[in-house]
Amino acid sequence: MAREVIAYIIHKEGIADDTAIEMISAAHKIDPDAKLIALVAGSGPQLDTVCNQIAASFQEVWKIDNEALAYPDAELIRPILTGILPSGSIVLFPNNTFGMDLTPGLSIKLDTAYLADVVDFEGIEKGKLKTVRQEYSGQVSTHVLCDISKGIIITVRPGAFKADESKTFNGSIIDKTNEAFQEGIPRVARRFLEIVEAEVGEVDITKSEILISVGRGIEDEDNLEIVFDLAEALGGDVSCSRPIVDAKWMEKSRQVGTSGQTVKPKVYIALGISGSFQHLGGIKGAPFIVAVNKNPKAPIFQIADVGVVQDLLDFIPELTDKINEIKG
């Protein structure tokens, strides 16, 4: 029998997240012959829309439909999954804020192996799954061997695997609702109340064509001046990485990344930013990326088009002067 790989589908307003089809190529790297099963929880017509959409890419779709699942609350979904996941399964989740909330505990409840934030798979050898992870925000990589004899829960990094729409199936949709709620709605000790939307700020960096983005390498709040001067010379806007917001040096609406804004500029200048995947996850539309960083090994240089290995505190004022000189 073919090995089964189960992928948990994140969806919103009837549309599956990009990670759904990324997990297909991830699953094929685990085992090219694997049978692909999508697991989709939610409620009502929107859930059906997602299931129909996903059935084109997976051999089987397991649907769990209940009003209680209208909002994907990890504490509620964990006991439900514990009840329906076959023992020994390989189960993939996206490494996003839902996956981070749900999966470590799920692996304990199922007594399986666990591995978070995988960026590549190198197949199964002698019953062990060989995976690739990164450490120290991408400065080094590791191979990790996983004992999958009792199953494994894995989160995969969003964007690390290519979306795979090459194969089309007409997957059957299997309603797992009754099985999932055999013992009624799980009693949980955490209750979801509401979503509070992020505040809108003074500049809308999602509309900017030129972004001058500053990270922890700026070292001190007073040094921000040189970044604003450069932005003014270039006619762009200033954005930043998370530590700048954490330090309360800039408002949250200027933060680029998965927990900040998604930007689509033409040109992105990263100053003193190491290039964590959560930061890069907020940059879309393949802009021309310039990175200035004093560490030649900074991961940002792997994705930038042009790199400058210099101390930004010296370099930026020189660059600004030159631009102002040209513009007269």
Add this chain to the structure above:
Amino acid sequence: MEILVCVKRVPDTSENEIEVNSDGTDIERGDLVYSVNEWDNYAVEEAIQIRDKIGGSITVVSVGDDDAEEVIRREMAMGADRGILLSDKVFEGADGRAIASIIKAEVDKGKYDLILTGAQADDGAGQVGGMLAAMLDWPYASLVNYLEVIDNQKIKVGREIEGGNQEIHEINLPCVLSIQTGINEPRYVGIRGIRKVASAELPIHGAKELGISPEAVGHTGAKVQKVDYFVPDLGEGAEILEGSTDEIVEQLVELLKSKGGIK
């Protein structure tokens, strides 16, 4: 409120270039500067703010070797009431699950209302808190960037989700939370503060004290095992501009002009 905060000693990535050692078995650890995992400082600060408001005490715990003592003391200087080092030869090579089960054994010896961890540490796993909660059968919330104590039975938390939006929950005590950066501004710890706690008592608990069988933790117990370290090869990478600063500036200005980077 009795609060336990889990802290880890990690290489400081803003101070170090992390490199793979010559045989690929580890990173080059010779000249590394270590510090407390960034997220854990926010967890300790949050614990201090809760205690100072409603009373109680804070215990800081770390699984590690003797060097971990230094980070526990730093957090005690910050304001934690006591520290415990969980250390034993057999803990070497422990994976996230083993770390969680070692901490669980310590939790079982005490009486805590709230356990805080950082959202993630140096290897970016973000797993210890969620595993610990499941082992204890306590509720869990990750990526907490807002916390309000309602009464001695429940608290209100905000989880930071995609786009900077916030998911609000009510959660029963006892519970485990992983703390996201930005929830507060961790206080500064000066040399004087560290000196003050230099000789404070710091018990060390090993496998025996914790009642842990060596097979369950450490290298042999791990279901996931790092086999090697390597430098990621992600294609061509950036064109690095060379020359004097003047020359680099010239080249960069030309490139920016051609790409529409100057308005």
